[in-house]
Amino acid sequence: MLDDSYRIYWLLKQLGYDVHYLYMDSGHLCLGVNIDQPYYVDLGFCAPLFKAYPMYESFVAKDNRETFEYIVSNDEIKIIRTPGPTKTLNPDPVLLDDMLPKIKNSNNWSTSPVLKDIMVYGYVDGIPTSITNSTLKQHFTDEKIEQNLNAEELQDWITNRFNMDYELYKNAVQIMQRRRGDNHF
Numbered sequence: 001m002l003d004d005s006y007r008i009y010w011l012l013k014q015l016g017y018d019v020h021y022l023y024m025d026s027g028h029l030c031l032g033v034n035i036d037q038p039y040y041v042d043l044g045f046c047a048p049l050f051k052a053y054p055m056y057e058s059f060v061a062k063d064n065r066e067t068f069e070y071i072v073s074n075d076e077i078k079i080i081r082t083p084g085p086t087k088t089l090n091p092d093p094v095l096l097d098d099m100l101p102k103i104k105n106s107n108n109w110s111t112s113p114v115l116k117d118i119m120v121y122g123y124v125d126g127i128p129t130s131i132t133n134s135t136l137k138q139h140f141t142d143e144k145i146e147q148n149l150n151a152e153e154l155q156d157w158i159t160n161r162f163n164m165d166y167e168l169y170k171n172a173v174q175i176m177q178r179r180r181g182d183n184h185f
Contacts, residue, residue: 041157115179
């Protein structure tokens with residue numbers, strides 16, 4: 001809920017921008033940045049958003065993996081992700097301290113919707129690509145390919161395609177197994 005927004009918030013503040021946190025029901029922080037008008041900035045949940053968008057203008061962003069609809073009406077801003085959840089954005093600034101109970105809840109191992117699986121996501125050779133546990137998904141323009149990776153293939157993808165430290169990945173898996181009390185990885 002917090003990590004990317006916090007870092008970008010800090011960076012934008014250091015660069016002199018008028019930036020504030022925004023809350024999206026159910027449980028997501030993003031940013032509002034005032035430049036020549038209010039802008040919506042969101043780096044979370046692998047959405048295909050690569051720029052700031054005017055806060056009060058509807059838009060659609062798409063990639064091979066999903067469609068992200070940002071719909072502004074008179075009384076609300078609705079975000080519809082296909083596939084994915086529908087959320088409501090409150091365009092009023094929120095204080096980080098006021099969000100602490102929600103942040104703590106989103107980091108609770110037993111209740112968090114995002115602490116269920118180990119997931120790595122990125123664009124590999126321009127293709128939206130993810131690994132959830134040991135399942136690789138690639139979202140090409142005309143098809144989605146899904147394959148289970150063996151241990152050697154998983155290490156190769158993590159290290160050479162996502163350019164991550166495999167020891168860090170293994171550490172994350174061990175922490176999740178310990179916290180969730182399971183061994184399904």
